[in-house]
Amino acid sequence: MAVSANLLAAPVAAPLLIAALILLLARWGGRRLIRHQIALTALALCFNFAVALLIFQATAGQGERLVLQMGAWSAPYGITVYGDGLSATLLLLTALVALAVYPFAVATIDYHRARMGFHPLYLFLLMGVNGAFLSGDLFNLYVFFEVLLMASFVLLTIGAQPAQTNSGIRYVVLNLLASTVFLVAAGIAYGTLGTLNMAQIAERLPLASPAVRTLFAGLLLVGFGSKAAIFPLFFWLPASYHTPPPAVTALFGGLLTKVGVYTLFRSFTLFFPELLISWQPTLLTIAGATMLVGALGALAQPGIRRVLSFHIISHVGFMLMGLAVALSGNKLAIGFGLGAAVLYLCHHMIIKTALIMAGGAVELHMGSDRLASIGGLVTRHPFLAFLFFMAAISLAGVPPFSGFVSKLSLLQITLDTRHWLVSGVSIFASLLTMLNMMRLWRESFWGDYKRPSRVPTRILQSSLRQRLMLTPIAVLVLLSLGLGILGGPAFRLSMRVAQQALDRQAYIDAVSPAATFSTKPPSHFVPTTATVPTFLTENAADLARSPFVPSP
């Protein structure tokens, strides 16, 4: 089924319009119509999920590239919206996570926060994330980053509890610094290359001087890396993720750092694939340090959500490792690392959201998430205990869950390319993850039941709310199980996605920036004789025989 490229506007437009409608209704009908807000938000989320499925089916399923030039202005002048397999995969997972967290949020968010506009903010965040995945223009990417950051600022601090405002300042300032670095990168790109369109940047960057390329790549690595919470730049994440309501943490943990990871994937594969080889030691060092620091930091944390937020950092390291080895190895296995990283990304988004929600349910039952003051839930809430256990072992990488398949494929490519040290570190980090999960399980579910000093009885006495809380966790755990059992097809699909993302010439051709007068580089543009990497295109015949590429 052919899908019109106009569909790409829907994941941005639908949440925006419905959020605006909710705000209007709240204005006219008083702020009391929470039920209507819930219904409209759920409608928007379902619509978004359906659209994401259609886009995914067209791009990742059939290998198309959807390009929408807004207002029919051709490429460098107008706004380019671009969707390929990588964006569509993330779009679909984002829609899934948002749809899964929403019932949990409806069940646990208090009336006060709902009245302050929780539901429209949820949609604004979704809109920003979707826009960042679909953007084909560097400045629009910045704008969507700011949209999602603004929504996340408010979601983080809504309710204005002391801890929330305290952590809110750290989160806001560190994220603003990252945005500033990214904006500097965009300014430098415009000043030296004369364009902000990503396809055109990719076209011109190999001709730019090495200094410009290095500077641009370094600024993007710092800017996107601190959104993705890589090693020296992750401090905003553990400082803030434990303070908002667990529904917000689950949404953030599922979505926000993944935008940074996606932009790292996109910029490194599109703009400077050659740096994936020349910077490989640096990237691998960062990846190893990120894994290790995340896992070790989690070991020292006293609460469930603090442990889980450190594990987000650890897992970003795994994805970065996949990116770093994406182009090494034999030519037949080009993209193997990136494909494994994409599969890991899917696994991580699904299971981390489920685990944070399960942790949030534990918090609701015990009134606290401090491991010292909880315990003995397994007899009282066996189903919750079962779900938590399944999610935890999936995160730790036990077969037959998705964690096993994704970790195995990442480890395989890293060992194949003879990066012994980083693969050893990743195994060690996985062991630490296992240890941490067992610690969480033991402290919160085993032992004597510790009577909570305060609990939200209104939530806990409603069986509907209980069901709304537990059903999405169960669905996500089942999805993780399915991804693990269907590991082969899922891996082939993610390989196809990775190879589509690595084919930069096809990206440029699909967007096809018009060659008119102002596409000439600026007068001080100094072309060099840098070699354009051709290893991605010269082996088309080899690639066709590759066992990783499904035959058409």
Added chain:
Amino acid sequence: MISLLLAFAVGSLFACGAYMIMRRGQIKLILGLGLLSHGVNLLLFGSGRLAEGRPPIFLDKDSYAETIAWSLPADPLPQALILTAIVISFGITAFVIVLVNRRHTITATDYVHGEFVPLLKEGDPFDFSEPSEIDQYDWLAYEVDEVYDSDEPLSGMPPRPPSEHDESAAMEEDNYQWP
């Protein structure tokens, strides 16, 4: 010459912004963020090349090609970028001011059990050492209606908001019912 001046201006704005952010005190934090965003705006301005006496538009459609051949027009795009960046940083600055104000209100005036307790350490939002009890847990504050089966006093809880924020009252008033 003028571009050198611009480079110095951008550099000193960045330096001042970074310095202000790293100082203690929340007002300086806000000022530092403002200076940094000004620095970026100026950098974006410079990215469009500093040209003198070149209009950004063509009035005469027929002499289009000659105008380009003689001299490139000034680039209007950086101004649009700066305008967007200014709007965004304006909104964010407003938000940060409200956030800092709220934090200050909590720090200065919150009372627990009748006596003054500094809930947060005054001044330094980046103090990561030893989270206090209140830093651990309070998202349930609006939800906890009653404490059952426990004689222990509430520890580390902020006081219940006054009736204006009282959820049960608001719910009755709004005829709000859970399905």
